[in-house]
Structure formats: structure tokens, C-alpha cells
Amino acid sequence: MKKLAAYIGQYKKYVLVVPFVVLLDVLCELSMPLLMSKIVDIGIPGKDIRYISNIGLIMVGLALVAIAGGIANMWFTSRGSMGFGANLRDALFEKLQSFSFKNIDQFSTASLVTRLTNDVNNLQQTFMMSLRILMRAPMMLIVSFILAYSINSELSIVLAIAIPVLIAFVAIIMRFAVGRFGVMQEKIDAINRVIQENLIGIRVVKSFVRSDFEIKKFQKANDDFTNSAIRAITIAILTMPVMMFVLNGATLAVIWLGGGMVMQGTLGTGQLISFTSYIMQIMMSVMMISMVMIMGARAEASAKRVIEVLDTEVDIAEKPQFPNLLPDKPSVDSSPRITAGKVEFRDVSFKYNLNDTEGDILCHIDFTANPGEVVGIVGSTGSGKSTLISLIPRLYDVTEGKVLIDGVDVRDYELESLREGIGVVLQKNILFSGSIKENLLWGNKNATDAEIEAACKDAQIHDFIASLPKGYDTELGQGGVNVSGGQKQRLCIARAMIKKPKILILDDSTSAVDSANEAKIREAFNKSLVDTTVFIIAQRISSVRNADKIIVLDEGKVVGMGTHKELLQQNDIYQEILASQREGVMSNA
């Protein structure tokens, strides 16, 4: 919690004002029983109407001040807690931007969404309640206790018994509640996962007529959550009857003992009334504190989950001289830059999970791609092609060996400079909501209209864009839903080309483009990307047959390397792949 308190940041001033307004509110409210006892013990027996109305007026004035204090308390605590929540969300989102793929895999997207929304909301809510109640209730408790004690010290013994009983009870409840609330948050993760998967894959769900299955899956996640929430809340609900029992027991004891004192004449009736009010205040304060403690149990579970994200060690970290990878951070001049685009893999091995006892995903890979070369990568599915190219822009770090660009280890570049020099079109193409132009400008925000158009012509997508009523200003739906798979791929290629990178990686990125357009794109590459080193991962041999070098991967190992002609003569696996594709074409024909 201490760690999280730092996120109050610039809103600290609102939080610091709270104790003062609370003190004002408390003093006014607690003066009431004392003034009331004066009316009962002095004003009424003396039939002094003037005295009674004067005290009454003071009470009205104090009540108004107490109301103002209460409103101010709400205002300041709301500002403070909302600000705290906003800062925390910002910090978490910023941390997410620095996460590597491995870090994201470790949490799952759905859990990260819950942590950034529901968990932060819990913390924000608890922070607000804590500010409101944890300041007010202890003050009420202390001042009420002093006032009650000043009225009659003997009667205060009742409190000495009741308060520890309540505290012990709350402590026991807390012990059980934290674990149960933790489980409840995990169940929210599960609900979010089902919703997220369903929405992302809604077309598949509908085309496979799996809605009923999905509804059942959701119902199960929902029931699990409901049951865990009931388990957690049941324990919290238990507190109420027990607290009421102790509260009423204490009041009864005071009336019984105090009544005797009144009969003996050692205590005034008004004093007994005000003592009872203070007892009520004290017990209510203890109850309020207990309630916040129980809310705190849920917040503790959320806090653990939020801190887990904040404390995650980003495994693809900047070298100490390059502070971190954040958007809009100016590049550090001392970082090397990609100038030629020569890529060397030196005895590279890789596995996704270091604890994995199974073999490496990539084993002892060695090759060099010279500047301007086109390198094709082929191999059966799961052979490690995407993994191999993901090591170039450091989406993952090698487990052994080195990846060098222009003779410098990729780990010695500032991440921003490294990735600025590399254009990547991944297998899963993503476009964002916004206009086509806005999406293309991701490649280079300073690109001119002529540059954008040239890249789109090279990617064979300009004609399509030009045919749209709004052209480059056409709005794309979320994830680019309103363009076809092939159009999306071509837009992503254009986006990468606008960057004019020294290294361009195309991971199966023309799979949905027809052969004629694919050939035109390759032709355009030959003209426009003369100096760019291009890696093409392709399922179809035809996509890479003109490459300067083709790497054949099998089970994470390089089993062949050379031109199409060379491989055709010497490499069995390459021949097999080609033969299987020819067979496919023949049987389709």
C-alpha cells in the first residue's frame, strides 16, 4: 500500500486538507450530545427558555458547519482518490508499453485488462472510503471516548471490553476475506478472457455456429465468479450481525449501569443520554473502521495484482545508458543506428520459456544477410520461421548466441533506434480505428502525401484506396474490419514501406494477396527497396524463388541455404516442399 500511495502525486494537496475538514466536522457533531445534556440537565429543570433557545441556536449553527465540513470532505476525498486512480492507470499503461511479448504472455491480455480497470477501480474506491472514514472514524472514536470518559469514567469500562471484542472479530474476518477476494478477482479475469476471445473471434464463432457453446462457456465463467463473490461477501456480511450484537450489548450495559447511577444521584439524566450517544458514536466508528478494513481486504487482493504488473521486470530492457522505451522519448544520441542493414545470426539458439525442459525452438542458427539482399525463409509450419525473425527487432531476446545488425549486437541498440530502422509486417496484421492515412502514418508521421501514395502504389493498394469515396481519409473500423484480408495485408506492407527501413521483414504477409498482385509487389520492392535487406517468410515457394538467399528451416534448425536453383539441386526438404505445393496445385486443377 505504501508503494501505491506514491501515485497520489500531484493530488496530495487535496488529501492533506481532508484531516482538517474532518476535524471540523467531528468537533461540531460531537458537541451536540454535550449541548443536549446541558438542555436536559440545566435548561429543562430550570425552565429557562432563553437558555434552551440559545443552546438550540448554537446547535443549529454547529450542524450547518458540520454539513459544510462533510461536503468539503466528500469533495476533497473525491478529487484525491480519482486523481490517485488516474495516476495509477497511467503508470500501469506506461509500464505495459515497455512490456515485451514474453511479459504479456505471462499475464494474459484479459488479466491485464482487469488489472487496469477493475482492480484500479477497487483501489480507487477503497482509497476514497479510507480517506472519508479512516480519518473521520478514529477522530470520532477518540474525541467521543474523551468526552464519554469526562462524563463518567466508571461507565467507560463497558468500552474497554466491547472494543477489543470487535477488533478481534474483525481481525479474524480479515484473515479469511483476503484470500477469498483474491479468488474473486481471478474469476473476473476469466470472465474478461471469455468476452475478449469471443469478440475477437466473433466471425469464427458465428461461422462455426458455436454461439451456444460460447454462451455455456460464459455462463460457467459467470457462475464461477458469482459463487466466489458470494463466498467472499458472505464472510463480510457476517460482520454486521456480530457488530450489532456487540453495539446493542454495550448500549444495554451502559443504560443498565448508568440507570443505577441516575437513581443513586451520581449521574444526571442528560449525562446518561449524552454518554449513550457517545457510546453509539464510538461503536459506530469501530464498525465503520471494520467495514473499511473489509473493503481493504478486497483492495489488498487488487493491490497485489496491480503491484505485480508494476514490479514486473521487463525482460527486454534497455541498456542502462538508454533509460527506457517510452513513446515520445527522444532517442539517445549515443545509441548506434542502423545504417546499412546487414543482419548476422551467430550461433543463435532460442526457447520461449527458459524453464522448458524440451529442446530449443531455434538451434544454433548461423547466417548473414548482406545489405540490400532479399532473404526468403521457408519451412513447415511450426518450424520456427516467425520466431527467427522476431529476434531481429528484439521482440524476444536470444537465449544463446548473438544477432548483429551492422556488426552491433541488437541488445546494444537503444530499442527505439533499433526498431526505427526495421519495418515489420507481422503474420497477424493489425490496423487501428482511424483513417487509412492515419494508419499509414504510423510508418513515418512526417511522410508527405506523395511518399504515402508511392508506398501504396508499391504495395498495390493505391488503386483500391483511390476508388473509395473518401480515398485516404476513409475511416477504418476497429482492427480494420471494413477491408478484406488481402487489402489489409497490402495496407500493412505500405505502412512498413513508408518507414523506408533499412531492414524489412514480411512474415507471411502476402498470403491473402493474389499471385498477380504479389508478383507486382515483389517487382516494386526490387525498384524501391534496392538498399533494403528484405526477409520474406512465405508458405509458397513461388513467393521467394527470386530471393538472393533462401533459408530452409526444419524443427528450428537451418537445413538448407542457397538460391532457389542451388536448393532445388541439393536440398531434399526444399524439393519436398516444392513437390507438395505442385501436388496441391495439380490436385486443385
Ligand SMILES: Nc1ncnc2c1ncn2[C@@H]1O[C@H](COP(=O)(O)OP(=O)(O)OP(=O)(O)O)[C@@H](O)[C@H]1O
Ligand atoms: N509465444 C509463444 N510461446 C511459446 N511457444 C511459442 C510461442 N510462439 C510460438 N511458439 C512455438 O514455437 C514454435 C515455432 O513457432 P513459429 O511461430 O516460429 O513457427 P512458424 O514456422 O512461423 O510457423 P507458421 O508457418 O505456422 O507460422 C512452435 O512450436 C510454437 O508452438
